[in-house]
Amino acid sequence: MDTDLDTLATAFYVRVDDLLKAYPGRIPPRPRIGIAPRISDAELMTLAVMQALLGFTSEARWLRHARKCLRPMFPYLPGQADYTR
Template identity: 45%
Template sequence: MTNNLDTLLTALYMGIDDAIGAIRWLGRPPQLTDSELVCVAVAQALLGFTSKSR
């Protein structure tokens, strides 16, 4: 199950990163890129977690 989840998240991240592309920012770089943040949010929704504490 873990390998399937890892593969799914990797493919999801690559697809999101290709779609969003490189976005420039001013000042200090963020701790998470936009692609990583969207990938985490989509994975949370796919896995059925409804709160941050889970």
């Protein structure tokens, strides 16, 4: 992955994470009891924006690419069924 794209993804993640902390009402409600999410909302938004910026129109291709190139940045990458929810 390109260094500039890594920097952009990191900056976007930090900005979204800060905004979600500043405006917690924007986060969808989650049940108090149940399975804890393995990926944060900011990480998922960053993945979606990177998919659009890189021009991937297929979620399957995008997730294959992300598993190959983005594993250091995102320790958990959802499967295709989870990604489209």
